[in-house]
Amino acid sequence: xxxxxxxxxxxxxxxxxxxxxxxxxxxxxxxxxxxxxxxxxxxxxxxxxxxxxxxxxxxxxxxxxxxxxxxxxxxxxxxxxxxxxxxxxxxxxxxxxxxxxxxxxxxxxxxxxxxxxxxxxxxxxxxxxxxxxxxxxxxxxxxxxxxxxxxxxxxxxxxxxxxxxxxxxxxxxxxxxxxxxxxxxxxxxxxxxxxxxxxxxxxxxxxxxxxxxxxxxxxxxxxxxxxxxxxxxxxxxxxxxxxxxxxxxxxxxxxxxxxxxxxxxxxxxxxxxxxxxxxxxxxxxxxxxxxxxxxxxxxxxxxxxxxxxxxxxxxxxxxxxxxxxxxxxxxxxxxxxxxxxxxxxxxxxxxxxxxxxxxxxxxxxxxxxxxxxxxxxxxxxxxxxxxxxxxxxxxxxxxxxxxxxxxxxxxxxxxxx
Numbered sequence: 001x002x003x004x005x006x007x008x009x010x011x012x013x014x015x016x017x018x019x020x021x022x023x024x025x026x027x028x029x030x031x032x033x034x035x036x037x038x039x040x041x042x043x044x045x046x047x048x049x050x051x052x053x054x055x056x057x058x059x060x061x062x063x064x065x066x067x068x069x070x071x072x073x074x075x076x077x078x079x080x081x082x083x084x085x086x087x088x089x090x091x092x093x094x095x096x097x098x099x100x101x102x103x104x105x106x107x108x109x110x111x112x113x114x115x116x117x118x119x120x121x122x123x124x125x126x127x128x129x130x131x132x133x134x135x136x137x138x139x140x141x142x143x144x145x146x147x148x149x150x151x152x153x154x155x156x157x158x159x160x161x162x163x164x165x166x167x168x169x170x171x172x173x174x175x176x177x178x179x180x181x182x183x184x185x186x187x188x189x190x191x192x193x194x195x196x197x198x199x200x201x202x203x204x205x206x207x208x209x210x211x212x213x214x215x216x217x218x219x220x221x222x223x224x225x226x227x228x229x230x231x232x233x234x235x236x237x238x239x240x241x242x243x244x245x246x247x248x249x250x251x252x253x254x255x256x257x258x259x260x261x262x263x264x265x266x267x268x269x270x271x272x273x274x275x276x277x278x279x280x281x282x283x284x285x286x287x288x289x290x291x292x293x294x295x296x297x298x299x300x301x302x303x304x305x306x307x308x309x310x311x312x313x314x315x316x317x318x319x320x321x322x323x324x325x326x327x328x329x330x331x332x333x334x335x336x337x338x339x340x341x342x343x344x345x346x347x348x349x350x351x352x353x354x355x356x357x358x359x360x361x362x363x364x365x366x367x368x369x370x371x372x373x374x375x376x377x378x379x380x381x382x383x384x385x386x387x388x389x390x391x392x393x394x395x396x397x398x399x400x401x402x403x404x405x406x407x408x409x410x411x412x413x414x415x416x417x
Contacts, residue, residue: 069156094395097139110397150407155395158325161205163329165337170273176266185359193357196279205321208285209302219298221262287317301339325350333360338369345376348406350399352379377402
């Protein structure tokens with residue numbers, strides 16, 4: 001037989017010790033039990049938020065009933081629509097925003113399907129200080145336009161490019177097949193994922209990149225005897241193995257020293273190994289970028305050679321098409337994909353690496369490159385979320401920060417923290 005009274009006890013561990021909450025109810029019933037559990041869950045959430053310091057609650061705010069940025073997109077970002085947007089968040093009709101107005105603006109801008117991403121209080125405050133140019137503790141319309149117009153345009157209506165990096169036969173089934181590398185990844189696994197992205201996502205621009213090496217290329221293990229190694233090289237050419245790093249004495253017109261990983265000969269120009277995989281979808285009017293064509297220097301990135309002495313055509317091609325966002329997929333994650341993503345960020349593109357559409361050489365190096373890219377502002381996403389990001393419906397705060405800072409620099413308003 002159930003007792004007529006019951007006691008529910010909840011313990012919360014906090015740095016100063018243990019807090020115990022006891023709730024005594026009347027007759028035992030399912031309704032009372034649910035009520036007490038609800039109370040205790042509420043208490044638990046409150047203390048959890050307290051322990052998280054200045055973070056917002058992990059629960060997403062309720063959906064917005066109206067998205068003012070839809071009107072901006074539909075009306076081609078006219079001045080009138082920007083004025084309406086500003087007035088929409090001016091809760092007291094004072095011609096300026098308070099901090100709370102500004103928070104509402106950020107919550108609406110950084111959202112997905114009209115549900116806001118939770119923004120840390122510290123970041124809200126940082127954005128507020130950076131936008132409040134005259135430091136009068138409010139945001140006026142001119143400050144809003146100068147600081148946010150470009151960032152809003154990129155977030156709401158991005159111009160997006162997919163860069164498909166080196167999905168070539170030699171990296172899948174040829175001389176440098178990834179399944180033979182330390183990570184033992186299967187390069188062919190990216191092909192159906194990239195195809196699905198190409199067929200289902202409306203990218204504005206698509207680019208395919210190719211390793212395109214001459215027969216005497218410096219990166220080939222088979223060519224290690226063609227160049228002199230420097231005295232400080234960690235290993236001599238005679239003793240080096242595949243995947244070892246050597247330091248060559250450079251030619252006079254390049255650099256005094258060239259550090260080079262030795263790879264098996266791969267992707268030699270106009271050979272089947274350099275072709276894109278037969279099952280990879282080809283898009284009409286795509287950009288094609290050929291890299292690593294200089295025999296004396298390697299080129300992992302689709303933007304630059306490894307010493308940034310010469311540039312490919314990719315950046316110029318993207319700027320000609322007004323691209324704002326770059327999504328990177330392909331082979332190999334820790335080599336050419338990572339280098340391409342790194343340089344995309346350096347060129348001020350909002351950059352995302354689609355992780356499930358990439359495979360790599362070495363697991364440890366993949367983690368190292370991931371950490372480095374995180375530091376630069378590149379984000380990592382799954383292919384399933386890309387359609388919403390491309391459409392401007394999924395507007396992620398981490399994609400906006402770099403663009404916002406770059407805009408402040410352009411208008412002479414950036415102050416390093």
